[in-house]
Amino acid sequence: MRLIATVAVGLTLAACVNRETLYQRNLAAPHPDVQEADFEQIAEIVSQHTHQSITNVTLLQVDEVKVHVAFSGEQGSDSGEGFVLIKRDGSWHMLNATNRMIE
DSSP: OHHHHHHHHHHHHHHHHHHHHHHHHHTTSOOTTSOHHHHHHHHHHHHHHOSSEEEEEEEEETTEEEEEEEOTTOOSTTOSEEEEEEEETTEEEEBOTTSOBOO
16 A cells, blocks of 8 residues: 555656756747737646747737647647637636637
8 A cells, every 4th residue: 555655656756846847848939929927827838738839929919829849850830739728817818719718
């Protein structure tokens, strides 16, 4: 029983470390049209939803961005998957395929 608990705690800590590493890597992504404070929040949300790294952030409207993500080695800043995030009441939220906020 103690072994199972130790393994569970270890896996949880490893996931947290990997998410933090991904978040730090995402902070280095280009985001020329997005303010730093907004981008930090966007990077945090994206880091929680995918293991891919941010490759590019495109401003769609004043409070709406498209975030491109890709696994290491994929080509181009717009390659890979994309997420749309909107800012409502001072916080950024990811949209799902039907344009409903999921976070």
